[in-house]
Amino acid sequence: MTLFASDYRRMAREILRGNWALAVGVGFVAGLLGADISGGLPGGSSGRAASENGVHNSLDQLFPIEFLHFLRPFLFGIGTILLVWVIINIVIGGAITLGYAKFNLELADRRSPNFETLFSQLYRLGAGFCMQLLRGLYTFLWALLFIIPGIVANISYAMTPYIMADHPEYGANEAIGISKRLMYGHKWRYFCLQLSFIGWAFLCVLTFGIGFLWLNPYREAANAAFYRSIGGR
Numbered sequence: 001m002t003l004f005a006s007d008y009r010r011m012a013r014e015i016l017r018g019n020w021a022l023a024v025g026v027g028f029v030a031g032l033l034g035a036d037i038s039g040g041l042p043g044g045s046s047g048r049a050a051s052e053n054g055v056h057n058s059l060d061q062l063f064p065i066e067f068l069h070f071l072r073p074f075l076f077g078i079g080t081i082l083l084v085w086v087i088i089n090i091v092i093g094g095a096i097t098l099g100y101a102k103f104n105l106e107l108a109d110r111r112s113p114n115f116e117t118l119f120s121q122l123y124r125l126g127a128g129f130c131m132q133l134l135r136g137l138y139t140f141l142w143a144l145l146f147i148i149p150g151i152v153a154n155i156s157y158a159m160t161p162y163i164m165a166d167h168p169e170y171g172a173n174e175a176i177g178i179s180k181r182l183m184y185g186h187k188w189r190y191f192c193l194q195l196s197f198i199g200w201a202f203l204c205v206l207t208f209g210i211g212f213l214w215l216n217p218y219r220e221a222a223n224a225a226f227y228r229s230i231g232g233r
Helices: 004-014 018-031 049-061 065-108 117-121 120-143 147-156 160-166 172-182 187-195 198-206 212-229
Strands: none
Touching: 004 065, 004 212, 018 065, 018 117, 018 212, 065 120, 065 147, 065 160, 065 212, 117 198, 120 147, 120 160, 120 172, 147 187, 160 172, 172 198, 187 212
């Protein structure tokens, strides 16, 4: 029987019934620590050095120099905290992604996961980092051809975290290859599933992003159900 986006959303709601609070909490912490099941790598903004002088001059015009001297240690502290946070995301983000995938699979399997499941894959820091790196690199290389091949590649690799969570013996490249085979004939349905959450995402924006605390677990539960439905074991 062919399942559609509405079916996966219904399955996600059933999965999350009685588990919303836990799923929201785990999803929030996973996001803070760099989890990214759908693909991509943490990145930084560009052009900062080029604009630094202009920003500095503007600040000199707006505020007295004494105030800027007083403010500088606080700005330096905030910048240091952000830098440390980005490094932590890069180092453990892949392993947290695997833990978050495992958490959602246990939800889908009705196995009552706990909060600690999110950190259950920290012993696989290298595997998680390679997974994020290779998925991002392969998607980027395909995107060089044009945007559509990049999107198709991203979808092809989407099941990689679930496969690695299910099979700790698989390396990143092997799991990516299995994801490509598993997604053969299912890419359009997965794309439609992701597209079906766009309306909810717009509503979340109106809540200044607070709504994403509930939308992201909803989407990830639907993705885990999708993985199981196409034969992911």
